[in-house]
Amino acid sequence: MTAIEITFLGTTAGVPTKYRNHAALHLTYRSQEEASVLFDCGEGTQRQMLLAGLNFMAIEGIFISHWHADHFAGILGLVETMNLEGRKKPLKIYGPEAEKFVPMLEELGYSTKDFGLVPVNAEFEGREAQVLLENAELRVISMPMKHGIPAVAYAFVENDRINIDKAxxxxxxxxxxxxxxxxxxxxxxxxxxxxxxxxxxxxxRIAGKKVVYTGDTMPNRNIAALSADADLLIHDCTFFEDVTDMSGYKHARIDEVAAAAKEARAKKTILTHISRRYQSPKELEAAAKKYGMEVAHDFMKVVLK
Ligand SMILES: [Zn+2]
Known part of the structure; x- marks a missing residue:
């Protein structure tokens, strides 16, 4: 691998549409061996991976932003497939209250998996960033978000690399x-x-890349802190207009995302978690372009070199 490759596997909000599946984001990173992580794993994620030509066995961990079913219902099926494909290595599942929900997934149904699911809790209150995964190449950091239930955003941060300059x-x-x-x-x-x-x-010295995924959230102060100078900010944008009593939905609107992206000085911002009320991708793209942002679609790929 010479790059970080991100594939949007699902870009809808709550309900699937003909064109958008439930939330999931696949990230493959440069490494000695192929390695990847998933951010959220909505229903049907494994089939989306299959259609995208992605490898089930390379998944090192799954980061769940919050425990609404449209963000985690794909875990059960995916881990059974991993088992059929011969996985032996335990699979870490990160998220707010992971230690509460992951054992429930383990206990549900009759499973004869040869590997265990290992929950790792992400702090979901306050203003502190938490390092959840760290190795010689990268860190994955979480910060609490605001969604009415425990919710976090994740930053995938690559370490700087030192390359020999022959000249x-x-x-x-x-x-x-x-x-x-x-x-x-x-x-x-x-x-x-x-x-x-x-x-x-x-x-x-080649600066490492930073990718942030907010999961579902209303605007809050932690977003800009976590995504400061991000190479890519992937943000909940359920709404492209004012909706009645938006506080009841606990999501973000396009102008709020634009403000957060500006405050964070994000180099590129992609909107996801799109309400099914919007059926015309062209109109959404035009609206996003006014703010210098892009709109995700299923199977969209972004490569960071
Ligand atoms: Zn949600």
Missing amino acids: KAAALGLPAKGPIFGEIKEKGFAAHKGKRIGIEDISV
Whole structure:
């Protein structure tokens, strides 16, 4: 993998339409081996993955934004398929109150899975960011959102990478290749013809990417904090107009998303979780374009290099 690849598997709000499935977002990241995560897993997610040509077995974890059925009902079927395909490795399921709901999924029905589901709770109150997953390549961070029930947003944050710059190395008299590069990478420096050569002398730092998925939420102060300078902000935009008593719906409207994206200085914003009242993608795209944003559709792919 040389890039982060995001596939929208479901972009509807609440009810599926002919064109939009329930919420799910698939993210594959650069790694030694193919690895991916899911953000939300609405009903039918596994079939959407199949149609998109995505690999069930590469999923490292599932991050649930909140426990409304349109965001999690696909877990049961997906884990059974993973089992039939031979998964042995435990599957972590992250989310607010994961320790309450994941055991219920485990107990429901007769299952003979060869692997367990491991719940990981995400804090859903306050203003603190929480690191849920961290390895040498990346972090996944959550922050509480505002949806009337426990809900969180997630940021997928890639670490910066150090790439050797051959031209810089050659200018310092280093050979085109050789064990000295391994030594410099490991120790941070090496001696060459009596001179100290540090990793910073022969490399360039490539900034890691940041992708934020809000799940379902009303506007709140944590959104801009979590998505500050994000390369991609994927935001609930259930409504494109004023609706009567919007507070009852606990979602975001297009102008509210635009304000949050601006405050966060997000480089690109894509709207998802679209109400079924909107049937014309062209009109939605035109409305989003006025704010410099885009509208998601099922199977839309975004690649971050
Ligand atoms: Zn919801």
